[in-house]
Amino acid sequence: MPELPEVETMCRGIASVVGSRIESVQRPPCRLRPCLLQPRIDAFDRRVRGKRIESIGRRGKRVLIYLDDAQVIVIEPRMTGLVLLVDPPTVEHLRLRVDLTGGSEPQLLIWDRRGLGTIRLLHQEEFAETVDVRLGVDALQITADQIREKLASSQRPIKVALLDQAAVAGIGNLYAAEILFLAGVDPRTRCDKLSRPQWQRIHKAIGDVLNEAIRYEGSTLGDGTYRNVLNDPGGYQNCHRVYDRAALPCPRCEKGVIRRIVQAQRSTFFCPICQRKTGVHPLVAE
DNA sequence: CATATGTCCTGAGAGC
DNA sequence: TGCTCTCAGGACATAT
16 A cells, blocks of 8 residues: 555655666556556557656655656556566566666566556646646645644544645555554544644654655555565564554553544554543653 | 545455 | 455545
8 A cells, every 4th residue: 555655665766767768668468457547558658659767756645757758657556556677576467567778777567456556647737737736735845834724624533634635645544543643643633623732743743654664665564565666575564553453552651452443434543542632641742 | 615435446364 | 165245445536
């Protein structure tokens, strides 16, 4: 489930393709339902052939590959998508192959077990108008004031609001849980009931958790799906404090038992002692 | 307008 | 053992 840290790891991993030229783009034969590819493979291939990769970018959970003619390839891995520079985990889930010339990498692969991911080729203007405008400020760029101003009037629970990409871009289910744990905030708290100190702590926790996860190259969960561009697992799953740890003791207070609840059809994990509805728990205070 | 729900997809794991 | 069922959740479409 690539979220910001996993997508950032992919972007850093493919930095070596900058300067290469795209020789061709192909969709390997696959009897599974194909990923969304826009435009279809023939037009896609025609439009990128011979183009030089100018830079790599990231916006929220999307990988951006900028070409030298103001086009950009926008990759959304969603649940199980991967960007790879080496042989994929399985051949049957290989969705796209980008052959390269003139650089150190022979090819770039898009692999996706469930096929919910999307790959789109857009003109930069089109990207700005259709994709970029729908996204909030990137989670690593946003200021404490910006996030509070954006969400302070919302009646939604803070956990649900953090997943809203139009509010803040890049946070998903796993990191929302870890962020609120670090901030010492109950995930059920309505945004409009949060205090300024709580917003400050949430903002700080966003940076702390995401940057720490990036250092570990993201989280590879039990199903083992997520891999970096060299097909190696991440390491942050060993640092998870609450995510997928229901019924285990809280790693901070050691008295609370991690609870699992469902919010907006998604699992939420938290410590009922460290993440109280109001007030600053002594263990979380500065 | 804000918020809530349904949908897509595959494979793992539970339960019988 | 082998089948069926449920669940995982990203982003968007549709509903309230």
